[in-house]
Structure formats: structure tokens, C-alpha cells
Amino acid sequence: MYLPPNPFFAKEEKMKKIMKSDILKSVKDKDIGLIRFLYLDSDAMIRGYCSTAEALEGDLEQGHAYAKPMPFFSSLDDIVAGSQFGPVGEVCAMPDPNTFKILPYKSRSAAMICDFVTMDTLEETGMC
Numbered sequence: 586m587y588l589p590p591n592p593f594f595a596k597e598e599k600m601k602k603i604m605k606s607d608i609l610k611s612v613k614d615k616d617i618g619l620i621r622f623l624y625l626d627s628d629a630m631i632r633g634y635c636s637t638a639e640a641l642e643g644d645l646e647q648g649h650a651y652a653k654p655m656p657f658f659s660s661l662d663d664i665v666a667g668s669q670f671g672p673v674g675e676v677c678a679m680p681d682p683n684t685f686k687i688l689p690y691k692s693r694s695a696a697m698i699c700d701f702v703t704m705d706t707l708e709e710t711g712m713c
Contacts, residue, residue, distance in 0.1 A: 603682045605645050612638050612695065615687055621696040622649060622680050633699070634678075648679035650704065676701045 612620070620641055623633035636644050678699035688694045702709055 603685055605642070605682060608645065608682055608685050609642060611685070611687070612641060615695075616693055617687065617695045618693040619691075619695075620644070621688075621694065622678060622699050623696055624678055624699045624701070645680055645682065648677040648699070648702065650675045650677055651701075675704050677704050 611617070617638055620636050620638065621633055622636065622644065623631055626632050634649055636649075679702045680697040680699050682697070684696075684698040686696055688696055700709055
């Protein structure tokens, strides 16, 4: 049985990389005013923060700091019992430029998905 290649598993070198300058130009050209930075918590709830177009360049370079247990809050905003992360330390939600999308359902808005990285080395934490 023949199965056609799945585009979702395309090799990375074939995928076009979106550069920070492309995003900044698109935001300016499309008059985007609000950018949402999203992540999934341990309950698979979409969480995140919003920023303005003026602060976008800094957000793309520095991300957004969170306390380590933040992604492990339950849907009731309580810490999930037995999680491996204590209440000390921070992680950084770093936007992935390849996930930048202008939102068709909300005028002048865009969104990006974030990965959690360490504050000092910017290596992925594997948290979410």
C-alpha cells in the first residue's frame, strides 16, 4: 500500500526559516498591534502573554520570564502535586519565529508559539 509523503514530517532543510526581520516587516506592513505568545501547560491548556508591536523586537530576542512552576499550574491555578519543579528559579518562554501567524479572526493581531528555555544558556528545558 502506497502512502504519499506527509508534509508535516518534511525535512527541516526544506522548510523555510522565518527570520526576525521578516516578522517585524510583516507586523509593520499589516499594521499588527497585538502579538500573542502562547504555550501549553501540563493540563494542555493554552496559556500565554500578549505584547505590543513596539515591544516585539525585544520579545523575539529575550522572550518572557516565568517562575519554573508556572507551566505546571492546574486549570484551577494551583500547583500540580508531585511536579518536579519547585517554586524557585525562572525559565524563559522564547517565541519560535517559524510559528508566527497573523490571526484571521482578530483584526490587527498575530500569534506565536513559545518554547521554554533556561535563562542562562537558552537551552530547551523539555518542560512543555
